[in-house]
Amino acid sequence: MQGQANTPWDTRLNSSARALKGSAIRELLKITEQPGVISFAGGLPAPACFPAEEIALATERVLAHEATRVLQYGPTEGFPPLREFLAALMATRGIEAPTERILISSGSQQALDMIAKVMIDPGDVVLVEDPTYVGALQAFRPYQPRFVALPMDEHGLQVDTLEAMLADLAAGGIAPKFLYTVPTFQNPTGVTLTRARRAALLELAERYDLPIVEDDPYGELRYSGEPLPPLAALDIARHGQPRHVLYLSTFSKLLAPSLRVGWMVGPDELLHKLALVKQGMDLHTGSLVQAIAFESCRDGLLERHTPRIRAVYHERRDAMLAALAREMPADIRWTTPEGGMFLWLTVPDELNVRALLERAIARQVAFVPGDAFFANGGGANSLRLNFSHPSAERIAEGVARLAAAIER
Amino acid sequence: MQGQANTPWDTRLNSSARALKGSAIRELLKITEQPGVISFAGGLPAPACFPAEEIALATERVLAHEATRVLQYGPTEGFPPLREFLAALMATRGIEAPTERILISSGSQQALDMIAKVMIDPGDVVLVEDPTYVGALQAFRPYQPRFVALPMDEHGLQVDTLEAMLADLAAGGIAPKFLYTVPTFQNPTGVTLTRARRAALLELAERYDLPIVEDDPYGELRYSGEPLPPLAALDIARHGQPRHVLYLSTFSKLLAPSLRVGWMVGPDELLHKLALVKQGMDLHTGSLVQAIAFESCRDGLLERHTPRIRAVYHERRDAMLAALAREMPADIRWTTPEGGMFLWLTVPDELNVRALLERAIARQVAFVPGDAFFANGGGANSLRLNFSHPSAERIAEGVARLAAAIER
Numbered sequence: 001m002q003g004q005a006n007t008p009w010d011t012r013l014n015s016s017a018r019a020l021k022g023s024a025i026r027e028l029l030k031i032t033e034q035p036g037v038i039s040f041a042g043g044l045p046a047p048a049c050f051p052a053e054e055i056a057l058a059t060e061r062v063l064a065h066e067a068t069r070v071l072q073y074g075p076t077e078g079f080p081p082l083r084e085f086l087a088a089l090m091a092t093r094g095i096e097a098p099t100e101r102i103l104i105s106s107g108s109q110q111a112l113d114m115i116a117k118v119m120i121d122p123g124d125v126v127l128v129e130d131p132t133y134v135g136a137l138q139a140f141r142p143y144q145p146r147f148v149a150l151p152m153d154e155h156g157l158q159v160d161t162l163e164a165m166l167a168d169l170a171a172g173g174i175a176p177k178f179l180y181t182v183p184t185f186q187n188p189t190g191v192t193l194t195r196a197r198r199a200a201l202l203e204l205a206e207r208y209d210l211p212i213v214e215d216d217p218y219g220e221l222r223y224s225g226e227p228l229p230p231l232a233a234l235d236i237a238r239h240g241q242p243r244h245v246l247y248l249s250t251f252s253k254l255l256a257p258s259l260r261v262g263w264m265v266g267p268d269e270l271l272h273k274l275a276l277v278k279q280g281m282d283l284h285t286g287s288l289v290q291a292i293a294f295e296s297c298r299d300g301l302l303e304r305h306t307p308r309i310r311a312v313y314h315e316r317r318d319a320m321l322a323a324l325a326r327e328m329p330a331d332i333r334w335t336t337p338e339g340g341m342f343l344w345l346t347v348p349d350e351l352n353v354r355a356l357l358e359r360a361i362a363r364q365v366a367f368v369p370g371d372a373f374f375a376n377g378g379g380a381n382s383l384r385l386n387f388s389h390p391s392a393e394r395i396a397e398g399v400a401r402l403a404a405a406i407e408r
Numbered sequence: 409m410q411g412q413a414n415t416p417w418d419t420r421l422n423s424s425a426r427a428l429k430g431s432a433i434r435e436l437l438k439i440t441e442q443p444g445v446i447s448f449a450g451g452l453p454a455p456a457c458f459p460a461e462e463i464a465l466a467t468e469r470v471l472a473h474e475a476t477r478v479l480q481y482g483p484t485e486g487f488p489p490l491r492e493f494l495a496a497l498m499a500t501r502g503i504e505a506p507t508e509r510i511l512i513s514s515g516s517q518q519a520l521d522m523i524a525k526v527m528i529d530p531g532d533v534v535l536v537e538d539p540t541y542v543g544a545l546q547a548f549r550p551y552q553p554r555f556v557a558l559p560m561d562e563h564g565l566q567v568d569t570l571e572a573m574l575a576d577l578a579a580g581g582i583a584p585k586f587l588y589t590v591p592t593f594q595n596p597t598g599v600t601l602t603r604a605r606r607a608a609l610l611e612l613a614e615r616y617d618l619p620i621v622e623d624d625p626y627g628e629l630r631y632s633g634e635p636l637p638p639l640a641a642l643d644i645a646r647h648g649q650p651r652h653v654l655y656l657s658t659f660s661k662l663l664a665p666s667l668r669v670g671w672m673v674g675p676d677e678l679l680h681k682l683a684l685v686k687q688g689m690d691l692h693t694g695s696l697v698q699a700i701a702f703e704s705c706r707d708g709l710l711e712r713h714t715p716r717i718r719a720v721y722h723e724r725r726d727a728m729l730a731a732l733a734r735e736m737p738a739d740i741r742w743t744t745p746e747g748g749m750f751l752w753l754t755v756p757d758e759l760n761v762r763a764l765l766e767r768a769i770a771r772q773v774a775f776v777p778g779d780a781f782f783a784n785g786g787g788a789n790s791l792r793l794n795f796s797h798p799s800a801e802r803i804a805e806g807v808a809r810l811a812a813a814i815e816r
Contacts, residue, residue: 006677007619007650007651007652007675007677007678008613008617008618008619008651008652009527009586009619009654009674009675009677009678010675010677010678011617012527012583012585012586012619013526013527013681014525014526014527014528014529014532014551014585015529016525016526017525017526017527017681017685020526020681020684020685022680022684042481043481044480044481045480047476047479047480050475050476050479050480052471052475052476052479055471055475055479056467056468056471056472056475059464059467059468059471060464060467060468063460063463063464063467064464067455067458067460067463067464068455068458068460070666071455071458071460071463071664071665071666071667072452072453072455072458072664072665072666073450073451073452073660073665073666074666106514106668106690106694107690107691109688109689109690109691110689110690112688113688113689113690117422117424117425117550118421118422118424118425118428119417119420119421119422119425120422121422121423124422135687135688135691138687138688139688139689141688142525142685142688143422175420177420177422178417178420205416209416209419210416211415211416211417211420242415243415243416244415244416246417252481256479256480256696257479257480257481258478258479258480258481258482258694258695258696259479259694259696260514260690260691260692260693260694266417267415267417267418269414269415269417269418270415270417270418272430273421273425273428276428276430277425277428277550279543279546280517280520280521280543280546280547280549280550281517281518281521281547281689282514282515282517282518282521282668282690283515283517283543283668284668285668286514286666286667286668286694286697287666288664288666288667288697288700289694289696289697292696
């Protein structure tokens with residue numbers, strides 16, 4: 001494929017496509033898919049945690065009894081029985097919403113694209129955490145927002161800094177389009193926004209009329225500490241219906257990522273616009289996978305299965321924390337996530353993390369350099385480790401290899 | 409849900425979302441989903457044509473033998489065995505392409521969004537057929553192109569008019585971003601671009617360095633006349649590789665729409681950019697549905713099954729043509745499609761098609777008014793009829809009802 005002459009397409013790419021570059025890191029990490037490499041790089045669920053048999057049985061039932069319906073085109077808003085199921089599931093998370101306020105997306109990733117598509121004009125301010133989920137940056141960037149990145153600490157987003165920033169922006173006549181946040185077991189840092197900060201954030205939303213995108217793929221995966229209400233639950237408790245918060249979640253971490261089924265709960269008019277743009281994006285999310293998700297879950301699979309996932313990841317998180325405590329030099333720090341799939345390492349400034357990655361790969365262990373998660377640069381002394389995919393044994397061995405690579 | 413107060417989201421919608429309106433027609437057509445109504449409105453395949461049993465067996469095999477792989481996250485470019493299969497399938501259509509030149513999309517609809525996302529800056533000229541597939545207009549509109557719509561006749565796009573238009577645009581210093589065309593059994597008109605016009609179009613592409621999006625969902629569904637080469641085959645024959653033509657196709661009409669699996673064949677650098685934006689759009693198309701499509705087709709299902717679909721739709725097309733000849737007044741004209749799923753009616757100017765739709769629905773028959781398919785207005789005296797979904801008997805009855813509604 002090398003050396004193909006320029007085509008008429010290449011010279012006509014639009015401004016955002018011309019700026020798009022492949023990621024060197026992504027190429028590097030392809031090497032890490034070899035079996036000998038212990039990868040802390042991906043964000044993959046453990047395959048042993050897929051309820052494969054239940055999914056297979058559900059699929060069999062769906063195709064035996066409802067083939068015509070689940071193979072045909074379906075409504076853009078989603079497969080009606082699944083939306084109904086999700087309305088009930090949302091109530092268990094404290095998010096009271098009728099079926100009509102559930103909108104299905106092709107994974108949470110598509111939800112991010114949909115949101116950007118209805119909200120962002122070029123140059124608009126979008127508030128993000130620093131660091132934040134890199135896929136959100138990828139989803140938003142083609143719409144050419146101006147990212148304002150807000151500092152985090154071990155208690156999550158620094159809400160007082162956000163307040164100062166909102167005041168500054170307002171003084172300049174700027175109303176940010178929305179804040180994007182992963183308040184619970186954040187990707188990439190693993191930290192969780194405290195209860196007090198959740199309340200304070202909702203107060204700020206009220207005061208500044210600030211829309212908030214709450215991305216919650218991991219909330220069910222808590223291994224220690226006390227459950228906290230989603231921002232959406234606080235928002236609905238105050239207003240009786242969603243007002244400031246658009247809530248996103250997904251089956252990717254509870255059933256299987258390959259279904260590509262996510263959903264949103266939010267204000268009616270916004271959902272209406274989101275459904276309209278979704279129609280132009282993919283007509284609808286596949287009815288078959290939605291029916292499989294529904295049929296798998298309708299008899300209580302999530303209640304039975306989620307504790308199994310928690311048990312596996314809990315052990316792996318503990319294995320990683322123990323290995324870090326055992327292996328790492330004193331000047332390396334890390335977060336202690338109460339759930340989720342990731343943990344965040346901060347290393348001394350003089351350590352070059354990109355060079356460290358090359359040394360780590362030479363020792364057959366991989367991670368993602370932290371700078372990838374910063375909207376406007378920075379984070380050169382940080383890295384993300386995933387603990388959901390490798391086994392506890394491989395985690396111990398991998399952390400030892402990483403410590404050896406760090407040794408100066 | 410009525411009467412919810414404005415939320416902070418509503419006041420912050422971007423310029424393209426503010427312009428988005430729900431379709432009154434779409435609302436009206438929801439009524440037509442009632443069982444008594446004979447609908448020529450949708451674009452649905454016949455459920456009897458879904459190879460449901462083969463899909464069920466394939467799914468069983470895939471989940472029994474490869475659960476881990478097909479439930480996990482997968483590569484953005486697509487499920488490797490499916491890409492390989494499609495490269496071989498493309499060769500049967502005269503489109504020689506290595507596996508690396510196949511890019512999977514979540515249905516053809518997503519391909520249209522992806523293309524717009526890398527090609528269109530606001531104000532860019534995009535050439536479309538007049539009328540054209542309404543989903544393409546929906547996919548492109550959020551990127552705010554300027555549509556230049558080109559007339560069609562019973563031989564497809566008028567290539568000489570395109571030539572004059574390209575010359576005009578070039579004189580004004582404008583290079584259109586691309587031409588979007590459905591050359592074979594077009595949606596909505598059912599007409600097919602002749603062999604001579606295909607050659608002439610490729611010559612024009614050469615002369616004006618014009619990128620062409622060839623959307624080919626129906627090409628395999630020919631009931632009469634001689635097969636014609638896709639534009640992509642002509643392009644590759646000339647250059648040894650794709651240069652002007654990006655080819656789109658889908659399993660929606662051959663297996664089942666609900667899989668939402670489509671694919672593209674095109675120039676390498678363009679495909680690379682498309683894959684990069686797709687990552688931000690949905691990470692990847694679901695591996696499970698891709699694996700199901702592959703496993704269903706690997707042993708020759710399409711060769712066995714496509715003739716069955718052709719036989720059913722052939723009978724229905726003939727039933728519709730016969731009923732139209734029998735029932736319609738002399739001043740109504742229609743196209744005679746050699747394949748596909750649609751047929752196009754032109755009525756005298758004094759007949760108000762929107763009012764006709766209301767009368768038709770009162771008589772329990774539905775269609776889509778033609779003006780929906782025109783990028784820049786027009787087509788008020790036309791309407792689209794679908795013949796793939798209703799049975800031959802229902803078609804005869806529905807056309808009789810429509811003729812009665814037309815009677816003045």
